[in-house]
Amino acid sequence: MQKQEPVLFNKPLYQRVKDHILNLINSGTLRPGMQIESEAELVTTMGASRMTVNRALRELTAEGRLSRRQGCGTFVATRKPQAALFTIQSIADEIRSRGGSYSCTVHLLQEEKASPSLAAAMDLAPYTPVFHSIIVHKEGNVPIQLGCRYIRPEIAPHFLEQDFTQVTVSDYLLGIAPVTAIEHIVEAIIPEPWIRDLLEINGSEPCLALHRKTWVGQVIATKSTFYSPGSRFTLGGIFTPTSPGSIGVM
Amino acid sequence: MQKQEPVLFNKPLYQRVKDHILNLINSGTLRPGMQIESEAELVTTMGASRMTVNRALRELTAEGRLSRRQGCGTFVATRKPQAALFTIQSIADEIRSRGGSYSCTVHLLQEEKASPSLAAAMDLAPYTPVFHSIIVHKEGNVPIQLGCRYIRPEIAPHFLEQDFTQVTVSDYLLGIAPVTAIEHIVEAIIPEPWIRDLLEINGSEPCLALHRKTWVGQVIATKSTFYSPGSRFTLGGIFTPTSPGSIGVM
C-alpha cells in the first residue's frame, strides 16, 4: 500500500511569523525605530501561540533585525549598515575567549608624512600627514601579532591621544566610522629585522603577513599584521543560512 | 532610605545549560564531532524542562557550536581542521562536515573574451580568451553561495572538460597550481537580478560578496562569491602559536 504523501511545503509556523515581519520591514511598511505589533496582537493576527510568536521575535532580535525592551515593546532595529553585516572581532576578545590573558605594547604612535609609495596605496598626495601606530599583541608573554597601521587623520583626529592598551585600535576606529569595504591580501614573507625583534623571532623563519585596506567612504586606512611563525588563522569558516551575518576580522 | 540591592547573580536557566555545554567543549571534555547528551538526559542532569534544554541547544546550534540532526543526535560542531601552510577548504567539505547534503549546479562553463575591465583586473590584454564558470552550491535544496570565476586558460587548459559536480573548482585548481598570494575584498551589495534568481532570493535583501584574486606566480584567477542573505562567515578566527599554519578559504 502506498503511503499517503503529506506534501507539506509549509514552512514552520515560527518561520512564517519571521517572514511576515521581515516582509513588513523590507517593504518599508515598518521602518527602523517603529514599534511593531505586540506579541499578544501577533497571536491573534497570525493565529499562533504566544510561545511561537515569542520564538520568532527572539530569533529576529538575535539576528539584529528587531530590538526588544521588556515592558516597553518591540521595535525595528536601526541598522547601522555595517553593524548587521560586519562584526569585526578584536584580537583581545579572541584571546580572552579562549582563556588566555591579553596584553599589548604600543611601540610607536605618532604623526608622519606619508612616503610616496604609502601615499599611493592610500590615495593621498605624497608627504601628506598620516597617523602611524605599531602595536604588539601578546597572549601571556608570547607575542602573537604585530599590527602596523596608517590612518588618514581626518577620520580620527584624536587618534594620537588614545590609550590603546585599554581599547584596541580596531574597537576605537569602528566606534568612529562605518566600514564600507575591506580588502585583504595574505602573503608569506621573511620578516624584516625590526619585525623579528618585536615578535621575538630567532632565525629567519617565514611568517604570515595580512594586509588590510579599509574603506570608509572613499577614505582609506591600511593595516599590516604580521603573525608569529607557526601561527594559524582561518579565512572562511562556518556559515549557516539561518544565522545572523557577521564577519570577524583580527 | 537606600533601596535594598537584589543582587541576583543567577543567570537564566537556559543560559546555564548553554554555559554547561560550552564549558565541556572549551575544557576539551567534549571534542568536535562527539555526540553530547540527548535532550532527555540533559533534562535530568540539569533539572530543566525539555523546552528549556531545547532552547539552549538550538541557540548553540545557531551560534555554530553544535550540530544537530533530527533522529540522530546532537554533536559538537567540527571547526577548523587540517594543517599544511595553505589549506583551502572547499564549500563541499564545509557543508558535509556539519552533516548537510551538498550539491551544486553548473550554470555556465565556457570560454569567453575578456571585457576590458575584466582584462585590466586580471592583467590581460583586452579580448584575450578566458574561462568563465558560474556554479551554485546548495545545502539540501537551499542555495548557499554562487561562485563566478574567470581563469587564465594557460593555467588550466582542460578546465572546460571537467565535471565540477564531482570535484569542486577549488579542488581542481589547487591540484594544478600552487597558490602564492590571495587577495580578498568583502562588500555588501544589492544583488543583480540574475544573482537573485540563482540564489532564490525574494526581495531586494543585501547579500555579501567576496571577491578573490589568486596569484599563481604572476598569473591571476578571479572569483566572486555571492552569499545568500543571512549567511555568515568568518574572516579571521582562532589562531594559536603552537599549531601549524593553515588558511581555510571558501
Add this chain to the structure above:
DNA sequence: AAAAATTATTTGTATATACAACAAGAAGAT
C-alpha cells in the same frame, strides 16, 4: 501641583504536554 502608589501592558523565562519527522537498529518475512 507634585510625589507616591497602583494598575495595566509588555516582554522574559519556565514547564508540561503533544504530536510530527527523522534515523537507526531490531524483529520478522521472503
Add this chain to the structure above:
DNA sequence: ATCTTCTTGTTGTATATACAAATAATTTTT
C-alpha cells in the same frame, strides 16, 4: 542471506499555562 516492517530513541515544532520583571500610564495621596 536479504529485504521489509516495526520499534525505539532522537530532534523539531506547537500550544496552553504560569509567573517574573520592566516599563508606562493612571490613580491616589500628600
